[in-house]
Amino acid sequence: xxxxxxxxxEETAERVRAAALSLFARQGYAAVSMRQxxxxxxxxxxxxxxxxxxxxxxxxxxxxxxxxxxxAAWEQEAATAPADEAPKRALERFxxxxxxxxxxRTDAVFISYMELRNLEPENFAGIEAQxxxxxxxLTRILERGAAAGEFKVSEPRVVTRALIAMLTGLGxxxxxxxxxxxxxxxxxxxNMVTGSVT
Amino acid sequence: xxxxxxxxxEETAERVRAAALSLFARQGYAAVSMRQxxxxxxxxxxxxxxxxxxxxxxxxxxxxxxxxxxxAAWEQEAATAPADEAPKRALERFxxxxxxxxxxRTDAVFISYMELRNLEPENFAGIEAQxxxxxxxLTRILERGAAAGEFKVSEPRVVTRALIAMLTGLGxxxxxxxxxxxxxxxxxxxNMVTGSVT
DNA sequence: AAATTAAATGAACGATCATTCATTTTTTAG
DNA sequence: CTAAAAAATGAATGATCGTTCATTTAATTT
Numbered sequence: 001x002x003x004x005x006x007x008x009x010e011e012t013a014e015r016v017r018a019a020a021l022s023l024f025a026r027q028g029y030a031a032v033s034m035r036q037x038x039x040x041x042x043x044x045x046x047x048x049x050x051x052x053x054x055x056x057x058x059x060x061x062x063x064x065x066x067x068x069x070x071x072a073a074w075e076q077e078a079a080t081a082p083a084d085e086a087p088k089r090a091l092e093r094f095x096x097x098x099x100x101x102x103x104x105r106t107d108a109v110f111i112s113y114m115e116l117r118n119l120e121p122e123n124f125a126g127i128e129a130q131x132x133x134x135x136x137x138l139t140r141i142l143e144r145g146a147a148a149g150e151f152k153v154s155e156p157r158v159v160t161r162a163l164i165a166m167l168t169g170l171g172x173x174x175x176x177x178x179x180x181x182x183x184x185x186x187x188x189x190x191n192m193v194t195g196s197v198t
Numbered sequence: 199x200x201x202x203x204x205x206x207x208e209e210t211a212e213r214v215r216a217a218a219l220s221l222f223a224r225q226g227y228a229a230v231s232m233r234q235x236x237x238x239x240x241x242x243x244x245x246x247x248x249x250x251x252x253x254x255x256x257x258x259x260x261x262x263x264x265x266x267x268x269x270a271a272w273e274q275e276a277a278t279a280p281a282d283e284a285p286k287r288a289l290e291r292f293x294x295x296x297x298x299x300x301x302x303r304t305d306a307v308f309i310s311y312m313e314l315r316n317l318e319p320e321n322f323a324g325i326e327a328q329x330x331x332x333x334x335x336l337t338r339i340l341e342r343g344a345a346a347g348e349f350k351v352s353e354p355r356v357v358t359r360a361l362i363a364m365l366t367g368l369g370x371x372x373x374x375x376x377x378x379x380x381x382x383x384x385x386x387x388x389n390m391v392t393g394s395v396t
Numbered sequence: 397a398a399a400t401t402a403a404a405t406g407a408a409c410g411a412t413c414a415t416t417c418a419t420t421t422t423t424t425a426g
Numbered sequence: 427c428t429a430a431a432a433a434a435t436g437a438a439t440g441a442t443c444g445t446t447c448a449t450t451t452a453a454t455t456t
Contacts, residue, residue, distance in 0.1 A: 007423080007424080008422080008423060008424090008432080008433070009423095009432065009433070012433075012434095026315065027228075027315060027316075028226060028227075028228050028315060028316065029226075029228075030225075030226050030227075030228035030229035031228035031316065033412075033413065033414080034413080034414060034415080035412085035413080035414090043433095043434070043435090044434065044435055044436070045414085045415085046415080046416075046417085046434075046435070046436080046437090047433070047434045047435075049414095049415070049416080050432075050433055050434075051433090054414080054415080055414065055415090114312060117224065117225060117226060118225075118226065118229065152389075154386065155378070155386055158378070158383070158386050159386070159390065161367065161368075161371055162364050162367065162368070162386075162387060162390055163364070164367075165363055165364050165366070165367025165368075165370070166360050166361070166363050166364035166367070168363070169359065169360065169362075169363025169364070169367070170359075170360070170363075172363070173359055180353070180356070185356070188352065188353055188356050188357070188360075189360060191350075191394075192357065192360055192394035192395070193394070195393045195394045195395070195396060196389075196390035196391070196393045196394040197390070197393070198393060205453080205454085206402080206403075206452080206453065206454090207402065207403070207453095210403080210404095231442075231443065231444080232443080232444060232445080233442085233443080233444090241403095241404070241405090242404065242405055242406070243444085243445085244404075244405070244406080244407090244445080244446075244447080245403070245404045245405075247444095247445070247446080248402075248403055248404075249403090252444080252445080253444065253445090
């Protein structure tokens with residue numbers, strides 16, 4: 001009896017994810033066919049169904065995988081911070097982390113907030129919960145800062161969404177190799193973030 | 199000989215636009231069929247082609263129409279300002295205008311920056327030029343403010359994109375009837391915008 | 397009114413879609 | 427090496443897609 005080791009299978013599944021990620025980001029979920037994905041992977045369309053039950057499941061896998069990785073990466077980042085880190089330093093940490101992480105995965109980021117409407121209700125709810133959990137990270141930093149008198153933030157939830165929109169929007173236009181380095185960008189955005197809450 | 203008056207025709211075309219706008223915003227361009235649009239309008243699919251040569255032209259019409267209306271609305275707003283308006287006041291004017299205008303047309307806004315990738319290159323270039331023209335409005339205000347020593351903005355183009363992303367992101371979550379009025383929101387965002395450039 | 401044009405119908409075109417499945421090939425376990 | 431399971435093939439399913447077109451109906455002009 002052969003136990004499921006998944007060695008070859010998981011490798012193919014990963015190639016499917018990579019192909020789908022790139023295609024979905026460039027053309028959009030609805031505009032991409034399973035045949036295009038299969039062609040990019042170098043396989044027949046039917047083979048995709050050995051790894052993902054439906055096209056919708058493939059999208060959900062990409063989106064929830066991205067959000068889970070984002071939350072895990074933040075946990076790791078937060079673990080390096082002192083327990084009593086000042087809100088201003090925490091805000092800087094979050095801002096730099098968010099920019100770096102999102103600029104390194106523009107395709108997944110793009111998909112994860114662009115294809116929400118193509119998710120079936122059940123899948124949508126799951127992704128929304130993850131998104132909310134990530135927003136909570138920033139909201140709590142803002143609340144701590146407001147309580148400490150360091151930030152002037154009357155509506156932490158609103159400010160959270162405003163800041164995340166600003167930071168995430170970066171991915172729609174910034175491309176490496178231009179006049180400004182990623183570090184330059186980090187500095188500019190950090191100044192704006194800091195200024196907007198003080 | 200009957201000259202083209204377009205009375206009835208333009209009325210139907212407008213109903214097509216309205217149906218397509220709503221459907222595209224809710225499901226995405228690629229996920230909406232001409233048959234769905236025709237059903238919403240109450241007409242047979244073939245009739246749509248009396249008003250728009252292709253589905254792509256319908257999308258382009260919606261997007262460029264939105265951008266042209268936005269630019270025209272700003273021109274009207276700018277015409278009410280004194281010629282020597284202080285940069286800070288100009289920034290407030292732009293911020294309030296942007297929020298009000300965009301919150302009143304969330305569907306068109308959503309489509310116009312979500313469906314860019316579904317535009318053929320020629321159409322894409324046209325929309326991009328309009329978008330650039332709108333960005334220029336804010337960039338010039340920031341440049342004036344920086345020159346006058348009122349703003350601390352080292353990269354007006356970058357700050358422009360950051361601010362517009364922040365302001366436009368509002369449309370993805372704000373819905374009237376909640377705890378915060380549109381005026382409340384305007385105040386919060388204006389404080390953030392002002393703080394981020396000073 | 398008649399004449400002319402615009403608009404809508406109803407049916408059809410070929411193409412492509414996501415998905416299924418019996419079969420074959422490849423990988424893995426014992 | 428052999429047996430079992432996983433993975434891939436190749437072909438097919440019915441459905442739906444954007445678009446076309448001959449024809450009919452409605453609107454508009456003279």
